[in-house]
Amino acid sequence: MDIYEDARTVPRADLAAWLRQLANQLESDGRIFYGAAGAVTVADTVRCELEIERENETELSVEIEFSWTVPAPVQAADEVEKPTGEDEQVEATPEA
Numbered sequence: 549m550d551i552y553e554d555a556r557t558v559p560r561a562d563l564a565a566w567l568r569q570l571a572n573q574l575e576s577d578g579r580i581f582y583g584a585a586g587a588v589t590v591a592d593t594v595r596c597e598l599e600i601e602r603e604n605e606t607e608l609s610v611e612i613e614f615s616w617t618v619p620a621p622v623q624a625a626d627e628v629e630k631p632t633g634e635d636e637q638v639e640a641t642p643e644a
Contacts, residue, residue: 552582591616 573580579587594614601609
């Protein structure tokens, strides 16, 4: 599921500035900002991939990808559901 995607043509100097901005965000608090108000926090340890491809005779591409696993949220003790029937006591009512 894509969260955000941005594709555009920019001068090499602007690309370098954008990469520096991403690097600065990663070094400061680990959040990468995108779009108008989006942000994602990058884990302390990530899997990195650099891929350089020749798409055809006239086009090359460089892809930089990093990924990580987001830990599952921790549930508070009062949010954990008990399995049905556990810790339940049923009082038998004598029939008349």
